[in-house]
Amino acid sequence: MEIFRADSNRPSLAAMASPLTESLSTTGVWYFTDASSAAEAAEMAARIESLGYSCMWLPDTLGRDPFAHISHLMHATSTMAFATGIASIYHRHPGPMLQAANTLSEQSGGRFVLGLGVSHAPIVAGVRKLDYSKPLSYMRQYLATMAGSMYMGPAPAEPVPIVLAALGPKMLELAGAAADGAHPYWTTPEHTAQARDILGPDKLLCVEQKVVLSTDADAARAAGIGALGMYADLPNYRNNWKRLGFTEDEIESRDNRFIDAVVVWGDEDALRAGVQAHYDAGATHVCVQPVNPDGTPTIDWNCLEALAPANA
Numbered sequence: 001m002e003i004f005r006a007d008s009n010r011p012s013l014a015a016m017a018s019p020l021t022e023s024l025s026t027t028g029v030w031y032f033t034d035a036s037s038a039a040e041a042a043e044m045a046a047r048i049e050s051l052g053y054s055c056m057w058l059p060d061t062l063g064r065d066p067f068a069h070i071s072h073l074m075h076a077t078s079t080m081a082f083a084t085g086i087a088s089i090y091h092r093h094p095g096p097m098l099q100a101a102n103t104l105s106e107q108s109g110g111r112f113v114l115g116l117g118v119s120h121a122p123i124v125a126g127v128r129k130l131d132y133s134k135p136l137s138y139m140r141q142y143l144a145t146m147a148g149s150m151y152m153g154p155a156p157a158e159p160v161p162i163v164l165a166a167l168g169p170k171m172l173e174l175a176g177a178a179a180d181g182a183h184p185y186w187t188t189p190e191h192t193a194q195a196r197d198i199l200g201p202d203k204l205l206c207v208e209q210k211v212v213l214s215t216d217a218d219a220a221r222a223a224g225i226g227a228l229g230m231y232a233d234l235p236n237y238r239n240n241w242k243r244l245g246f247t248e249d250e251i252e253s254r255d256n257r258f259i260d261a262v263v264v265w266g267d268e269d270a271l272r273a274g275v276q277a278h279y280d281a282g283a284t285h286v287c288v289q290p291v292n293p294d295g296t297p298t299i300d301w302n303c304l305e306a307l308a309p310a311n312a
Contacts, residue, residue, distance in 0.1 A: 021204065032208055041072070072108075098149045102160060105160045106153070112160060120235075181204025199308065211265070220293060223265075225259060281312060
């Protein structure tokens with residue numbers, strides 16, 4: 001049996017263009033599915049695919065295993081890609097991480113993107129009781145180890161794209177040097193422009209954006225504040241918002257200027273403009289996360305239908 005090893009000198013995406021990386025030039029969806037049954041999640045994925053979205057991103061927190069769940073969702077779809085947004089590198093050895101990624105890509109005909117990240121100290125150190133002292137160094141070594149890992153299964157037709165949950169300049173630099181790009185979360189078009197400058201022109205920049213389909217400012221901002229939840233207390237996000245010019249008081253008080261910058265709300269035209277702002281700033285792919293204006297943790301299909309690539 002052939003032994004396949006990942007390539008540690010990852011070429012630019014321009015040199016490794018594939019149907020998957022080309023499809024990521026259209027908008028995707030980022031969403032939690034743990035509140036849904038397996039059957040409901042499969043129906044959700046199929047409907048998202050029918051609306052023309054190119055990729056569905058799923059998190060790795062304390063719920064379902066994202067790799068097993070994505071395998072289930074792939075059976076309910078035929079063309080849409082899936083991505084981990086993100087898989088924690090602290091929870092899996094580099095070798096098994098490569099195995100999972102290659103298996104999903106090979107068995108789905110190349111419909112998988114591996115999003116990796118260092119997660120957050122409250123989960124890694126607090127819940128999992130693992131060392132979180134040097135996340136950047138750990139990611140650098142992790143990527144090197146994964147690149148040299150042995151894989152004896154059938155190789156996917158194309159290398160699995162790897163993107164890093166990168167916010168700060170050093171992690172973005174690593175994403176450009178040792179991966180295929182970045183997957184920023186809870187950011188702004190200004191950050192997207194900065195990330196593109198650091199990554200260079202040929203790397204994937206897959207940006208997540210919260211969207212609320214509502215012209216009621218109070219309701220939309222309240223929904224955005226609800227979505228912010230515990231994220232506002234996580235140092236990785238808070239430090240990035242400060243780098244973008246928001247003050248501690250603006251973040252802590254959920255000031256309108258801060259909420260309006262990180263959550264796009266309004267009518268269909270306003271949401272489309274907010275998504276386009278990321279593309280104009282250099283994003284390769286924007287994955288929208290629809291926040292229900294009524295504050296419930298349910299998917300807002302009106303929002304996804306309004307932004308659907310199939311309806312553009």
